Amino acid sequence: MxxxxxxxxxxxxxxxxxxxxxxxxxxxxxxxxxxxxxxxxxxxxxxxxxxxxxxxxxxxxxxxxxxxxxxxxxxxxxxxxxxYETIPESIAIGEGDWEVKELQLEHFYRALQKLDKIEKAIVFYHLENYSHKEIGDNLGITEGNARVKLNRAKTRLKELIKEQGYEF
Amino acid sequence: MNFDDLKAAWNNDLDDSINIPQNLESLKGAQSPIEKVKKNLRLEFWLYVAFYVIFIALPFVTNRLTPVSTVVYYTLLLTMFMPMAYYTANFYKFYGRLNRLSFTTKDSLDEAYFELKHFTEIYTVMQHFIAPTCFLLGLLAGLGQKAGKTLDKIVGVAYLQHDGIIILSILLISFITLMIGFIIYIKWYVNRLYGKYLNELNAIRKELKETE
The missing domain is CATH 1.10.1740.10 (RNA polymerase sigma factor, region 2, helix turn helix motif)
Known part of the structure; x- marks a missing residue:
């Protein structure tokens, strides 16, 4: 090698x-x-x-x-x-910090599947603490466009997670 | 939904059980549209080379052509070679340029889309030229020494016989129908091979457009 x-x-x-x-x-x-x-x-x-x-x-x-x-x-x-299968009860009823985070991620990944490919990239950069400008630079779009798309993606994610009967 | 909570969960989502390949040689990329197109292109390129060799060798194997039809045959083959050479040159340029994933997403997508679109157009034009030429070459090789006589017969019928115009019209309509058939087939074939990738790339490009 x-x-x-x-x-x-x-x-x-x-x-x-x-x-x-x-x-x-x-x-x-x-x-x-x-x-x-x-x-x-x-x-x-x-x-x-x-x-x-x-x-x-x-x-x-x-x-x-x-x-x-x-x-x-x-x-x-x-x-x-x-x-999707129902989220395991051990996670769903968990009150501990770890269980709550697991549950949040489970719902988040499920909801993400319904976003388009660019929205997923924007959400990823946001979770990795990229600014709107950095997101725009990486995708090749303007800072304003990145901001608008991120807000839309967040709203859509909230709605999708709500549809799963969960909220956080 | 609180994104800060989600960020905390995201940062803690560490999976140590993931294994990475230990040998990079064993990795095979095949699922990106570009890789699929490259795979098709590579296959087609070698098919063309094989076809060309077969067409060059055919008269030697069958030994059915007259000196005149041999000249016509190889002239047609040479004419076919020119767009093929242009296509091959473009193929290599295109092949080398594809897949610059370190660009911004927009540039990577634009490049892949426009290169593929441009290449598909060259490919379609070449197919339109090559398909009828291959048909003529096949006809020449198939008829062999009868090629001249058959042509004489057709011309003779057209000029000498009473219903010559009707026969010529039938021949012309048959030829046009055949060519339309070729065009439809080529359109379908190119679309089946490359169209779906172009559509997919274009759909993602649209997702990047400015939102109001």
Whole structure:
């Protein structure tokens, strides 16, 4: 294995959690999430030449990984939507901090599946503490457009989570 | 919904059980529209090379062409070579340019969309030219030495016989129908191969448009 390959894999090991989160945001079943996870790593490796060491790996990685997820083509577009199981009671009735957070994320990922690909990217950048300007710069849109789209995505998410009978 | 709560949950969502591939060689990217198109392009490119070799070798194998029809045959083949060479040059340029995912999302999408659209148009034009030429080449190779005689017969019938105009009209209508059939087939084929990817890319580009 070359030094470059080792260096790349070390970066990926450090950031694999983020790639996994992106896969969960864009695909609703586990098999497709695994495929997308692999596709993102493949595209990151292919684009690795374009990574300039003076910038942060994570900044570069977010952009390439999200673009790969946005351009990812679902194997079968006509496939019926995933039918979700009821959220396990152990999580649903949990009062502890961990259970509450788990429950929130569960509802959040379910609701996210109904947003479009660009809205998902905007929500991702927002959760990673990017400003409106940074979101706009990464997507190639204006700061104002990023702000409007983020507000719309948040409102839609709230509605979708409410539809699931949950609120937080 | 409080996004700060969600952010806290998001930040704590760490899954250590995820495994990353240990060998990058084993990774296969195949699901992005661009990768799919590249795969199709690669396959088609080699198909064209194979077709071309077959067409070059065909007269030697069948040994049915007269000297005149050999000249016509190879002239047609050479004429077909020119758009194919142009297509191949574009294919390589296109192939190398695709997939610049480190650009902004808008630039990556725009580039992929317009490159693919441009390439699809070149491809369609080339198909329109190549399909009838292949048909003529096949006809020449198939008829062999009878090619000249058959042509003489058609012309003879058209000029000498009473219902020559009717026969010519039937031939002309058959030819036009065949060409329309070709055009419809090419449109369907290009759309099946590349149209769905173009539509998908365009739909995502629209999501980026300014909202009021």
């Amino acid at each position: 070359s030094t470059k390959e080792k260096e790349f894999l070390a970066h990926i090991e450090k950031h694999k959690g983020i790639i996994h989160k992106i896969s969960k945001m864009y695909m609703d079943n586990e098999d497709e999430q695994k495929d997308l996870f692999q596709e993102i790593i493949f595209q990151l490796w292919k684009s690795y030449e374009s990574f300039k060491q003076q910038s942060q790996f994570s900044t570069w990685m977010y952009r390439v990984a999200l673009n790969a997820a946005i351009l990812y083509y679902k194997k079968d577009q006509r496939k019926p939507k995933t039918v």
